[in-house]
Amino acid sequence: MERFIKAICSPGAKGATVGCAPTQRVDLGAAVNLSDDMVAIYVENFDKYDPPIFQKKLFDRYLDKVVHVAGSGYVFVLVISILLVWAFLGIKFGQEEMWQVVISDFQAIFCYIFDSFLMRQQLISHDSLMSVAASLRSRNISNTRMLKQIVENQSEKVSEIECLDEDMIASEFPKIGWLGRLSNFVAGVLGHIVTVILYWVCIFIWIGFGHYCGWSNQWQLYINSATSALMVFVFVFLENIREQHRQYSESCMALVYKTDSALELRLRTITGNTIDNEPVVIPGPYVSRTQRAIYYYADVVGTLVGIVLMGIVLVVWIVIGPAMKFDANWWLIIGTYTGLIGMNDGFVLRNVFYHLGLHEDFAFDQVRSEDLAMYDIIGVPPPAEDEVLESGLSYRISASVGWFCSHQVVAVFGFLILIGLVVGASVMKWTTTGQLLCNIPPSIIESFFMIILISSQDMADAKRRAMLFNIYKRRRYLLLYVNSRAISGEK
Known part of the structure; x- marks a missing residue:
């Protein structure tokens, strides 16, 4: 019973992160002392970066692989091809109500599944x-201790480090391929504040034609089909750029890890220090009860539980098909359910992305502070950092809109909208019009939130790329300093 209660309560808890870098080993042989002009002998260097492997069940590991495949270029091309086929067939069948209803259902189910994938992507990336x-x-703890030892034993102070060729450092760092650059450009266009404004202009134009069209179901289905196509594209595109960023970040972290390991090994070789690296605990973020509830929901959606629930709903929907004679209302039921849940997921995705990002920024700010402290110890200025330009009207507006949409109050408000739509459809006895009420507003709102998420993702990716490059550059300069101290000591 205790295990069951613990399993139920565990989602949503963002606990502490514990990490310990593997200690580089050297063979000291005899006592090593800097003044003896002796160095230790290299034995083993743990310089291979392996993405953190968490204790997951077999199904979870397979689900991670499915998420990675869903973000691949092959899936992206496949989905875009399906959208093009749908557009061409729509020339002939687009005026038929059943055609638009079926397309709406496909979009809703597709986006519901990709909601879960995006949520899982976010949680994996954060961990x-x-x-x-x-x-x-x-x-850093070990490197700081050994740098102090070197400084204490050196006969003369070093005022600066030999300048490394910036172009050479940049050439060593992984490059973004042409597909990545194209994706970043498209993400910048889609997430631009002008695109957001144009989106809402189109929505208000559609509303303006409502009276002319008699506020009919067909009029509602027009915007539903348009936002459905937009959402399918945005979801698969967002999944793709996140997967590209994951692969690129892992290649960057592999280089950072290798350089960091080489720095530690060189320091241990010079100083003979054999004290193991200490584990570091990064406390989990403090969250309110409301935010904890949002995290709880995100954890459920981003795990196998969310996919299983979707499977159960699909089975129930298919089973009741004969009783409803597979009419338009039956087709709309699944779209209504997934549309409402998808809208709520849009609010949650935006919230989780922002708040987990803040916690990541805090963790790497601590890394940066410790790096700069090592430069203070050796008495030389750190290398200049690459920065992401955070100015301009478009950037400030996008950042402000993103911050507002990520607030926990907005996420709660989104849930209240969901309840209101369900009540409204119930009053209308879940007729076709009543179900469209639960399809159209969620589709419009979720499309908006996904566009905002693309904007935020684009800005966050740029910051992460600059952050990883700066970490690598600081370690390259420190490695140059340590090597120069070793050479001067040998002389």
Whole structure:
């Protein structure tokens, strides 16, 4: 019973992250002392970066692989091809109500599944980044201690480090391929504040034609089909750019990890220090009860539970098909359910992305502070950092809109909208019009939130790329300093 209660309560808890970098081993042989002009002998260097592997069940590991495949270029091309086929067939069948209803259902089910994938992507990325930050800080403790030892034993102070060629450092760092650059450009266009404004202009134009069309079901289905196509594209595109960023970040972290390991090994070789790296604990973020409830929901959606629930709903929907004679109302039921849940997921996705991002920023700010402290110890200025330009009217507006949409009050408000739509449809006895009421507003709102999420993702990716490059650059300069001290000591 206790295990069951613990399993029920565990989702939503963002606990502490514990990380410990593997200690580099050297063979001291005899006592090693800097003044003896002796160095230790290299034995083993743990410089291979492996993405953090968490204790997951078999199904969870397979689900992670499915999420990675869903973000691949093959799936992206496949979905875009399906959208094009749908558009061409719509020339002939687009005026038929059943055609639009079926397309709406496909979109709703597709986006519901990708909601779960995006949520899981976000949780995996957060766990990985926090583990990397803890590992870097663990090694920083040892490197700081050994740098102090070198400084205490050196005969003369060093005022500066030999300048490394910036172009050379940049050439060593992983490059973004042409597909990545194209994706970043498209993400910048889609997430631009002008695109958001144009989106709402189109919505208000559609509303303006409502009276002319008699506020008919057909009029409602027009915007439903348009937002359905838009959402399918946005979801698969967002999944794709996140997967590209994951692969690129892992290649960057592999280089950072290798350089960090080389720095520790060189320091241990020079100083003969054998004290193991200490584990570092990064406390989990403090969250309110409301935010904890949002995290709880995100954890459920982003796990196998969310997919299983979707499967159960689909089975029930199919079973009741004969009783409803597979009419338009039956087709709309699944679209109504997934549309309402999808809208709520849009609010939650935006909230989780923002708040987990803040926690990641805090963790890597600590890494940066510890890095700069090592430069203070050796008495030389750190290398200049690459920065992401956070100015301009469009950036400020996008950032402000993103911040507002990520507030927990907005997420709660989204849930209240869901309740209101269900009540309204119930009053209308879940007729076709009543179900469209639960399809159209959620579709419009979720499309808006996904566009905002693309904007935020684009800005966050740029910051992460600059952050990883700066971490790598600081370690390259420190490695140059340590190597120069070793050479001067040998002389």
